[in-house]
Each structure stands twice: as C-alpha cells, then as structure tokens.
Amino acid sequence: MKCIIGLGNPGKKYKQTRHNIGFLVIDELCNRKHLNLAKNKFKCNYEMDMVHQEKVLFVQPQTFMNLSGEGIRPLIDFYKIAIEDIIVIYDDLDLPVGKIRLREKGGHGGHNGIRSLIEHLGTREFKRIRVGIGRPTNAQPIVNYVLQPFAKAEMDDVNHAIMIAADASETWIEKSFNDAMNIFNQK
Secondary structure, eight states: OEEEEEOOOOSGGGTTBGGGHHHHHHHHHHHHHTOOOOEEETTEEEEEEEETTEEEEEEEEOSOGGGHHHHHHHHHHHTTOOGGGEEEEEEETTSOTTOEEEESSOOOTTOHHHHHHHHHHTOSOOEEEEEEOOOOSSSOOHHHHHTSBOOGGGHHHHHHHHHHHHHHHHHHHHSOHHHHHHHHTTO
C-alpha cells in the first residue's frame, strides 16, 4: 500500500491559502478518482482506492500544519505502511509559484509541517513533492504570507502546479519515484 499525504491547515478559513497547496493536490487526485475523503481516523481525513493495481491511501491531516505528524504516524502504523511507500506534498517558499520539485529525502528547511513529520516518523527519508508558493515581495511576515490566498494573477501557475504534482504522484504509483523525478524535475 502507498500513501499520499497533502499538508495544510483544516477549516474553510485556510482552504485556498498558500500553505494549503498540499491539500489542493490531494483534492485534485481525489477528483480524478471521484473520491471524497470521507474517513476520519487519528486526526486525519482519508480515503483508500486502487490506482494502477496499487492500494493507495490519500490523506489530509486535520491538525494544524505544525502538528502534522501527530495524526500521520498512527495512521501509517495502523495500515502498516512502510516509510518508503509514503509521499508528502507541501508548500515551498523557495520555489517560484507554479514550480514543483521532487526529493527522496531531506531536512525540514524551516517548514513546520515537515519538522513535525520528521519528529514523529523518526526519519528524514521520506519522499516529497515541494510545490512552489514563492516568497513575499515586500516586508510581509512569512506567517501572514503563507496564510493568505494566491493572487489572481498567480492562479494559472498555481492550477498548473497542482495538476503537475498530481501527475507526479500518479507516476510514482505507476512506475517509480526515480521515473517521476526524471520526468517532473526537468519541467
């Protein structure tokens, strides 16, 4: 079984914010499969389906971002999912809006959701899809920036990145993470 985790903050207030791009990618994957995240366990909304003859768990933690690992660890333990069968999708300030980058492992890079996952999983060696949200162009504090919606002028790039991140996730399931990196890190 594989597990695709999109990071974000729960609630309508945060739904379309930069920090919720991981949730938006999970929403896209679920829309493609006509799924709802109807199940809730261990502070996570999730659904399971078959994708390319592989059982896949689609997950949105329902803790706030900086506590993401609290629900993920017990959920993957419950379903006996190996760390190498997990991919985490999240926002990245260091990538321009519309760009994605796949990595097999790494540190938290200042991202509190990833910091929580590393702490709760006990490893940095899990696959990631980083989705660019850019940095503020003014003196706006980062915390305010990530919790605001994308600008209208950015929406084409944002929607493109969501589609590409979803495509990369499906490529990982169907082929391998190396194949996904070779295809999508070059775009």
